[in-house]
Amino acid sequence: MPIQYTDQMNLLKDILQNHSKDCCGSVSECEQIERLAKALMVNQNIDQTGKAILSEIYSYGQNGKYTQHLDEHISNHQDQLNSWVDQINQFS
Template identity: 40%
Template sequence: MPLSHQDQLYIMADILNNHHIDCTGTLSECQQIQRLASALQQNADVAPEIKEVLRQIEEYSTAGAHETDLLIHIETHRPNLSQWVDTINHYQ
């Protein structure tokens, strides 16, 4: 059974929240966030108001997947992470 867009948003928010709270993450998490953000941007059931945030999240995760020091990348984006999670939670 495929994940609904609501499930995908929940997973994405959970990972991003962990990045924000723990200030740590993995390459595979960045890749998963990237895939989710890309899929959600193409999904017509996702509120148009969240599409820009999904684009920003995709950029964050794409860059994070190529960072030599992922922890610095996460720390740099920490303010954005909490805003993104709040936005996702609002539209779930």
């Protein structure tokens, strides 16, 4: 059973907040970020600005999945992580 829109948004936000707070994460979290962002991008309730943000988040997850230095990847995106969480709060 697929999870609901608000649950997807909350889960995405939680993972991004954890990455921001802990400055570390796992490949499986990056894969989950990818799946959630991709699923949300097709949601009719999200405008083009929201979809652009989700596209950035998707790229972050995809790049994180393939990097050799995931903790460094997360550290390099601290500003974006906080910004993305703030922006998700606006359209969730």
